[in-house]
Amino acid sequence: MDRKPSFSIIGAGKVGSALGVLLQELGYLPAAVYSRTFSHSKRLADQLQVAAAPHPAAAAAAAELVFITTTDREIAAMAAAIARQGGCRPGQIVFHASGALASDVLAPVRAQGAWAVSMHPLQSFTSTAGARANLPGSCFALEGDEPALERAIEIVKDLKGRYFVIQPEDKPLYHAAAVIASNYLVSLVHLSASIYRQLGLDEEQAMDALFPLIQGTINNIARSGPAGALTGPVARADGATLRGHLRALQKMDWRTQQAYRAMGLYTVGVAMENGNLTPNEAVAISNIFLEVDNHEQKSNYSRLPAYETGRHPHYHANRLRLSDGHLGRCFRYRRHPGGGLPR
Known part of the structure; x- marks a missing residue:
């Protein structure tokens, strides 16, 4: 059986925390956690038995897969900080989980050679426990670089989910339908x-x-x-x-x-x-x-x-x-x- 890649979570809210726990249960290797609120970061890091990183670039540098699961307004800043501080590299895959934003928001990490993809679950989350229960079996909208899409599809399949691939310019309309x-x-x-x-x-x-x-x-x-x-x-x-x-x-x-x-x-x-x-x-x-x-x-x-x-x-x-x-x-x-x- 092929080894599952390592991953880091940047943004230890409901979705990031649930995703981190689920990925670990599926055999992916946790590497680091970063969150602006240290107590959130420490709580998830302790669950995954990894370090709470001091800044996002440190968390990103430790893993093959990087999941930015912050609020939408923070994603661009996180991507820029990771790139600026040398946290990304060629062949690495950086994900975000926004429904409204395309993978273009991750342009700074692309410029450093990393692949970018958006992986949005069509699901509603009111708590970490609810997110952990609802993520498996959900449908995901995927959009991004081809190698990153291939990895995202593997993750969706591991989660027993379904997916479809959309174009970056269609993300706002896709998200409007989900909001309705x-x-x-x-x-x-x-x-x-x-x-x-x-x-x-x-x-x-x-x-x-x-x-x-x-x-x-x-x-x-x-x-x-x-x-x-x-x-x-x-x-x-x-x-x-x-x-x-x-x-x-x-x-x-x-x-x-x-x-x-x-x-x-x-x-x-x-x-x-x-x-x-x-x-x-x-x-x-x-x-x-x-x-x-x-x-x-x-x-x-x-x-x-x-x-x-x-x-x-x-x-x-x-x-x-x-x-x-x-x-x-x-x-x-x-x-x-x-x-x-x-x-």
């Missing part, structure tokens, strides 16, 4: 619970009431996909119910009302995608959310994207047939040779 799926899901649940609190339920009672619905919806999405799982008044073109909601929501603050309208408008597109709404119904329902009177709705297709009205769009999008037989807009991501997301 995770952070904004939290906000949507909070919004729903806050409305129930207006009815006299406390937060625990609201969550006890809502959680089975939330879990059931997630189960339906897993079985049928997001469009196939859609139910409710938008999917039924039930304008009377939606108007009733909007009247009732006038008791709430403006952010709640605007959030409901915005999500309703987006849901019209989902309902058209799964065939629940005709173009005429979609326009009528959209105009409810837009507060447009009935007499203004005649042939008002301009309020919907062209693809949702049945008309031909005015742009030319490359189209390709995906592996599941559906047509979709061309995208740049490709499964990396020898791996990728399993179907």
Whole structure:
């Protein structure tokens, strides 16, 4: 069996601490730990039975693999400090775990001959214990130098995870989608619970009431996909119910009302995608959310994207047939040779 390479952790927060412990359990060789907060550095270093390095370059110099798991705003400064103080060398691989930043932020270590890669887990972490439990089996977005990608893929496979490889310019859009799926899901649940609190339920009672619905919806999405799982008044073109909601929501603050309208408008597109709404119904329902009177709705297709009205769009999008037989807009991501997301 080939020897696993040595690694250092720079940034001993939730993700860095969990990753360090997991890599050690998988046979990778811990070399050093650095964190701006010495108590964090010492705690992880003691767990891994290595030294707490005095500065990031010392930690980086000790290992073949360097994981910068600081906050996003610190990554560039850490890479610059490592390069400036001679902590990187040709053949070494430097990782960062940011979802929003590309591997370009590691340009200083690249200039010294090291390879750079971003390895972002599509996962939510609220504690070190949670990160340690959730990292194995997660999906990772990878982007960077080819030799570094090969090593990142080995690590993902060791973690029993999945991965896909993206282009550096697509990191912000990729991260926006992840924020919607995770952070904004939290906000949507909070919004729903806050409305129930207006009815006299406390937060625990609201969550006890809502959680089975939330879990059931997630189960339906897993079985049928997001469009196939859609139910409710938008999917039924039930304008009377939606108007009733909007009247009732006038008791709430403006952010709640605007959030409901915005999500309703987006849901019209989902309902058209799964065939629940005709173009005429979609326009009528959209105009409810837009507060447009009935007499203004005649042939008002301009309020919907062209693809949702049945008309031909005015742009030319490359189209390709995906592996599941559906047509979709061309995208740049490709499964990396020898791996990728399993179907």
